[in-house]
Amino acid sequence: MAEMIIGLNLVLLGNMGAGKSASGNTILGRQAFESKKSSRSVTQDVAVESETVCGRRVTVYDTPGFCHTELSVLEIQQMLERFLQRCESGLCVFLLVIKADRFTKEERETVEKIEKLLGEKRLEKTWILFTRGDELEEENLTINEFINLSEPLKRLVQKYEQRYHVFNNKKKEPSDQVQGLLTKILNLEYPSSRRIVLLGKSGVGKSAAGNTILGQKEFRSEQRMSSVTRESSVAQATVSGRSVSVVDTPGFFETQMKPEDLMAEIARSVYICSPGPHTFLIVFAVNMWFTEQEQQIPQIIEMMFGQELLKYSIILFTHGDQLEGKAVEELIQGNCRLRDLVQQCGGRFHVFNNKAQNNREQVNDLLQKIDSMIEQNGGGHYSHQRIENAQRFRREEEEQRQREEEERRQREEEERTREEKQKESCVCS
Structure with missing residues (x-):
């Protein structure tokens, strides 16, 4: 059977300065998004660009740095729902962009904020994208060695079941880093089996x-x-x-x-x-x-x-x-x-x-x-989780039904007791 050409939507999420826009440019192979160092997020709304990459149609969604934006929490939630409805109509993967640098308290809080915004179900389709791979090369560190230097980062990678990749966004010439990312994603999210x-x-x-x-x-x-x-x-x-x-x-x-x-x-x-x-x-x-x-x-x-x-x-x-x-x-x-x-x-x-x-x-x-x-x-x-959720929901419904039945019986018993007392009162009088 001929291989299907799968469209892929990639949503870039992360702190300001993590390299989201630069990563989007690396993926698309062109200067699609504005990328520069700034004290406030360069991206104030979701920017969307598409390109044929490695024989596949790839659409990249570049989002604001959620901790350094003038948007309120409500505005961020509304923005997310607005564009997620569109990009989740096809195969959609979330890239949590983190610098291959110190995993600071601020970055950990950003990750927690993004996880809360996405919700548990979407975390199954979330990958960690480490940027500044060039600095790792200069320090002669592998990505595994870097991850093991930080216990919080090691726990985060374990939480995402080792779904991570590294980018060097300073590489100008075509490289296999984008092909490697797409292959990893498609093999896991859309396996041939x-x-x-x-x-x-x-x-x-x-x-x-x-x-x-x-x-x-x-x-x-x-x-x-x-x-x-x-x-x-x-x-x-x-x-x-x-x-x-x-x-x-x-x-x-x-x-x-x-x-x-x-x-x-x-x-x-x-x-x-x-x-x-x-x-x-x-x-x-x-x-x-x-x-x-x-x-x-x-x-x-x-x-x-x-x-x-x-x-x-x-x-x-x-x-x-x-x-x-x-x-x-x-x-x-x-x-x-x-x-x-x-x-x-x-x-x-x-x-x-x-x-x-x-x-x-x-x-x-x-x-x-x-x-x-x-x-x-x-x-x-x-997934297993879906059937467990369905079974838990069914148990909760049954427990609720039993509670309501017990409450009904108690009310009927109390009503009978009152009626009997009223009858006794009438006889005595």
């Missing part, structure tokens, strides 16, 4: 679909109402030159497992394809009736994984050979519940004929749809 989780009820062809994707028989597959798969399992193969992992899960409504064990096993699918799946394939057979059970599946998925999972989902129809020339769109349009589910998944669906495993075009087309979905989501994957 794909991790896929199969979800659906028993007998719809999940395991067979997994075998079709991998191009080899990895999962036991039989057409029966009771699930052959009793525990989530993962298999991997090289598909169209890329590493693909598929997780097969027990079928929803599996009667030979306790409901709590079944749900826990399906939820475990997220953890066994660490650090998390790129997509969930919600599997239905084209020849089935969309019964009450099928209608429950979206609610079960939302309860287990959270509403956000549908952003990472594609509806996969199996038994495509039984369409007999009909378009699957007719099937979707003919059932309002199914149509609603497809719409919740961003209109994404695909059809497999599992009897034609040698037809690799159907697999390549699916991988292309997965790539497009990831790009629309701004890159990344569904």
Whole structure:
């Protein structure tokens, strides 16, 4: 499959004088932003410039030095929300620019301020960009040696899971430092490998679909109402030159497992394809009736994984050979519940004929749809943290429901007690 040309948005954040504008110029390979030493931030609003860099369209957002600006906290927040809405429509990465110099108290406070403005979710896409690499070279220091000189800096790098890079913005000639940064980012944020989780009820062809994707028989597959798969399992193969992992899960409504064990096993699918799946394939057979059970599946998925999972989902129809020339769109349009589910998944669906495993075009087309979905989501994957957040939210909702139920019972008991006392009072009088 041909490589996709991925647009990349880079947001430069940091203290005044850290070298944000100069770094933007280095990335774009031209004098795009005004860069000079000053007692106040040269950049008072977000400046945006684009260029084709290393064969990719790169857009750089240069932001004010947030600790040396005349903007109020509210104005900064409004500015962030205004431009983040635009740049997060594609693959967006935040570059926290820090001088390769003393990591002062002021700089630490700036980092904390930026982290608070971005929020926890965006920190997963944040990298540290060290500037003044030329000074490190003069002092004969490697970046690792420099980081280890400062305990707060070492902790910061660990917090960002070693996502960092070094720039020497004084280099005028083309160098590999920009290519190195883009390669690091794209390899981590948009990896060539794909991790896929199969979800659906028993007998719809999940395991067979997994075998079709991998191009080899990895999962036991039989057409029966009771699930052959009793525990989530993962298999991997090289598909169209890329590493693909598929997780097969027990079928929803599996009667030979306790409901709590079944749900826990399906939820475990997220953890066994660490650090998390790129997509969930919600599997239905084209020849089935969309019964009450099928209608429950979206609610079960939302309860287990959270509403956000549908952003990472594609509806996969199996038994495509039984369409007999009909378009699957007719099937979707003919059932309002199914149509609603497809719409919740961003209109994404695909059809497999599992009897034609040698037809690799159907697999390549699916991988292309997965790539497009990831790009629309701004890159990344569904993480362990998201399912933990969803499960915590569900527990809190249940605890709230129990508290309200207990309060209701107490009120009813108090009301009965009052009524009984009133009756006794009436009898006595």
